Amino acid sequence: MRIKICGVTTVSDAIAAVDAGADAIGLNFHPSSPRFIDEPTARAIVRALPPFITPVAVMVRPSANQLLHLIDGVGITWFQLHAAQLESILPRISPERWKGIPAHGMSNGHDVTCVFDQVVALRKHAEAAALRAVLLDARSPVDGVHGGTGLTAPWPEIGKMAWPLPVILAGGLTAANVADAIRAVRPHGVDVASGVESAPGKKDPVKMQAFVRAVKAASGHVGVP
Numbered sequence: 452m453r454i455k456i457c458g459v460t461t462v463s464d465a466i467a468a469v470d471a472g473a474d475a476i477g478l479n480f481h482p483s484s485p486r487f488i489d490e491p492t493a494r495a496i497v498r499a500l501p502p503f504i505t506p507v508a509v510m511v512r513p514s515a516n517q518l519l520h521l522i523d524g525v526g527i528t529w530f531q532l533h534a535a536q537l538e539s540i541l542p543r544i545s546p547e548r549w550k551g552i553p554a555h556g557m558s559n560g561h562d563v564t565c566v567f568d569q570v571v572a573l574r575k576h577a578e579a580a581a582l583r584a585v586l587l588d589a590r591s592p593v594d595g596v597h598g599g600t601g602l603t604a605p606w607p608e609i610g611k612m613a614w615p616l617p618v619i620l621a622g623g624l625t626a627a628n629v630a631d632a633i634r635a636v637r638p639h640g641v642d643v644a645s646g647v648e649s650a651p652g653k654k655d656p657v658k659m660q661a662f663v664r665a666v667k668a669a670s671g672h673v674g675v676p
Contacts (some may be wrong), residue, residue: 452633452670453640454663455619456533456654457509458486460500464537464654471559471656472663476507477531477642480513480521493525507552515543522549531586539549541578550583552619556590560608567612574590574615582616589622602643603628606635626661630669641666642675 456468457477465476477494479486487495497506504539508521518540521527531552532540540551553573555566556649558660570585587609603623617639625646634643645651647658 471659
């Protein structure tokens with residue numbers, strides 16, 4: 452079970468997340484997000500990460516040129532992409548240069564079915580090797596808000612589907628509810644932002660440690676790899 456702590460905004464919070472047991476750190480490049488960071492901050496965080504910890508750029512409607520800029524300028528190769536036109540991005544960047552995680556919000560069974568069909572269609576694309584997982588989040592009722600809302604996704608409906616990519620589950624996860632989410636969905640990984648914060652963009656070391664403990668206990672109990 453992989454654990455991503457998203458919306459990290461400082462080097463100290465990144466190190467605290469790693470010390471708590473995170474496998475990946477999410478760096479938010481969406482300007483309207485309270486967890487937005489600029490490129491100098493991102494470079495400092497990436498340089499501070501120890502080996503085998505993955506930085507992931509969180510982007511909304513990015514262009515291929517924006518991805519290439521972060522690949523070459525910041526050293527990030529993993530991208531969590533919200534509302535992205537992947538059909539136009541995939542042919543522009545060699546699959547060897549990057550790894551993509553399309554992110555989708557959903558609030559009910561109809562949303563789940565629509566997203567499932569989209570993911571299946573994407574897997575048929577010629578350059579789909581760049582897509583390594585799908586992140587399933589809660590859909591915000593506010594236009595333009597992508598993640599970090601504290602809302603939960605429809606776990607039972609997600610768990611019923613045979614997803615063609617490994618699932619990373621996000622949306623309102625906390626130490627108190629992540630075991631239920633894991634039992635319902637059996638994801639490859641979980642992604643948390645607001646559930647381990649003392650304020651938007653400020654991570655709480657105690658909450659991060661409790662979240663990681665809860666994930667490890669739950670994933671071991673249900674036999675999730």
